Amino acid sequence: MANRKTRVLVGREDVILKATIEDFIQSNAPIGSTFxxxxxxxxxxxxxxRATMSALEEKGLLTHPHVSAGRIPTxxxxxxxxxxLMDKKGPSTKGNKFIREMETMATGMExxxxxxxxxxxxxxxxxxxxxxxxxxKSILSDIELVKLGSDRIMVVLAMKTGLVRSIVLNLKVxxxxxxxxxxxxxxxxxxxxxxxDDIAGSMELRLxxxxxxxxxxxxxxxxxxxxxxxxxxxxxxxxSSYNELLTQPEFNDTQQFQDLLPAxxxxxxxxxxxxxxxxxxxxxxxxENENELLHxxxxxxxxxxxxxxxxxxxxxxxxxxxxxxxxxxxxxxAEGIKHVC
Numbered sequence: 001m002a003n004r005k006t007r008v009l010v011g012r013e014d015v016i017l018k019a020t021i022e023d024f025i026q027s028n029a030p031i032g033s034t035f036x037x038x039x040x041x042x043x044x045x046x047x048x049x050r051a052t053m054s055a056l057e058e059k060g061l062l063t064h065p066h067v068s069a070g071r072i073p074t075x076x077x078x079x080x081x082x083x084x085l086m087d088k089k090g091p092s093t094k095g096n097k098f099i100r101e102m103e104t105m106a107t108g109m110e111x112x113x114x115x116x117x118x119x120x121x122x123x124x125x126x127x128x129x130x131x132x133x134x135x136x137k138s139i140l141s142d143i144e145l146v147k148l149g150s151d152r153i154m155v156v157l158a159m160k161t162g163l164v165r166s167i168v169l170n171l172k173v174x175x176x177x178x179x180x181x182x183x184x185x186x187x188x189x190x191x192x193x194x195x196x197d198d199i200a201g202s203m204e205l206r207l208x209x210x211x212x213x214x215x216x217x218x219x220x221x222x223x224x225x226x227x228x229x230x231x232x233x234x235x236x237x238x239x240s241s242y243n244e245l246l247t248q249p250e251f252n253d254t255q256q257f258q259d260l261l262p263a264x265x266x267x268x269x270x271x272x273x274x275x276x277x278x279x280x281x282x283x284x285x286x287x288e289n290e291n292e293l294l295h296x297x298x299x300x301x302x303x304x305x306x307x308x309x310x311x312x313x314x315x316x317x318x319x320x321x322x323x324x325x326x327x328x329x330x331x332x333x334a335e336g337i338k339h340v341c
Contacts, residue, residue, distance in 0.1 A: 009080070012044070016052045017061055018085040021073045025320050028249050030070030075286035078298070078319055082283050086324040109162025109309065112340070113238040116313070120333060121240030124326055125247050126317035127264060128240035129301075133275055133311045136197040136234045138163060143191060145184045145217070150174040153217060157228070159196075161308045163236065167228055169220050183217050186210040200229035235275060235311070237266045250296065250318035263293040264316070273301055273314050281327050286319050300326050304334035306341030313337075 009017065019040055020031045033049035036042070042049065053071050056062045061077035064070065073081070113130045120128030138159040146154040151171045158164050175183075190206040191199050199206075203225045207213050221228065242257075242264065251257045262268060272291050274282065284299045298321055301314035313330050315321075 009084075012048070012052050013056055013059075014085060015042075016049060017056055017077060018081060020053065020056075020062060020071055021077060021081045021085075024072055025322060028320060030065060030072050032070035035070065073319075075288065075319070078285045078323075079288070082285070082323050088324065108164070109341070110164060110238070112162075112337075113236075116333060116337065117238045117240045120313065120315060120329070121244040123329060124315050124317070124321075125244045126315040126321065126326075127242065127245050129269055129273065129314040129316065130238040131270070131273060131275060131311045131314070132161075132163070132236045132238075132309050134234060134309075135163070135231050135236050136200075136229060137195050139195055140192055140199065143184070143187045145180050145187070147175070147177070147180060153180070155221065155228070157196075165228075167224065169217060169224075171216055171220075173216060175217065179212070179215070180217075183212045183215060186212050186218075187221075196229040200225050232267060233270045233275065235270060237269055239264070239266070239269070245317060248318050250320065256296075260293055260297070263291055263297075268293075269314075272299060273312060275312055277301075277312075278303065281330070283323060298323075300330065302327070302330035302334055304337045306338050309337075309341050 016036065019036055023031045023036070023039060033046040033053060036049050037046045053062060056077070057064070057071065060074055061080055062071040063074050065072060113132065117128040117130045120126075120130075138161050140157060141160045142158040144156040144158070146156060148154050148168065151174055153169045153171060153175065154166050155169060156164065156166045186207065190210065191203070204222050207218060207222075210218075212218055242261070245251050246257065251260070263272065268291065272284075272289065272294065274284075280302060282301050284294075286298065287295050289295060289297065289299060294316075296319065297316055298319045299314060299316050300321070300323065301312050303312050304310065313333055315326055315330070
């Protein structure tokens with residue numbers, strides 16, 4: 001992992017580094033001293049700017065892609081900018097609009113989380129992620145057995161948080177409707193109101209005295225109780241589509257984008273986004289990502305907490321991103337979730 005320690009800046013170095021990074025983020029082109037002089041109307045000469053940029057390059061904060069080209073930020077340059085130099089942005093109009101409309105966006109928790117990931121992506125033009133923590137502590141509010149065929153049953157679990165999960169059971173024998181009702185009643189009476197982790201550890205004990213305990217459906221559920229009640233990292237992931245990422249010049253190369261796709265899968269995201277981080281804001285830049293597939297990307301995130309759910313919002317994209325604006329947007333989305341969940 002790259003060194004997250006920032007470097008001490010002297011003289012005009014902070015001004016030049018900040019301007020170089022912000023102009024590069026805006027233009028996606030290497031920044032030269034003449035450009036900075038014209039763009040910002042500094043009262044010092046291009047020669048002074050060149051000397052300052054050379055000093056920043058020696059400190060590992062800037063680099064240049066070609067000998068005669070202007071400079072671009074390094075991972076450490078971005079880290080210094082994010083930690084010490086970027087401006088605090090005011091409220092985002094788009095973020096405020098989302099907060100006002102959040103209650104009407106979706107009819108259930110899962111729809112709301114998916115809509116949040118999609119709207120994060122649309123506003124930022126990046127890849128949106130929402131992770132709900134504490135799935136296994138969810139309280140079961142209902143359980144429903146739905147017949148899909150003569151020998152197939154879908155078990156639908158509804159949680160107090162609004163999350164819904166289903167699994168399909170393939171049976172060896174046909175189940176009569178009356179028996180299905182009896183089994184469903186036994187499951188409701190024994191399991192509703194319990195946390196999923198409690199159900200996983202005590203399901204057999206709670207059902208053993210039931211007159212349907214020996215039935216095939218109950219036995220299959222007992223064998224699959226862990227699968228039914230637990231998920232990787234005790235979290236559920238909702239993501240946007242990849243489409244917004246494709247608008248970024250860094251991902252115009254089809255092969256480069258194809259190489260990135262495995263990092264956008266659920267299992268990878270759960271490993272790459274630090275759910276234990278309780279800080280109000282976090283940016284993992286380039287080589288700071290332990291996943292090598294993300295070494296040309298940044299991953300910014302912020303926590304959210306409502307009365308029923310908690311988790312983390314994240315945006316993934318190129319290192320050349322509007323860090324300050326994204327920080328504000330994430331916080332506003334988190335505030336919106338807090339008010340409706």
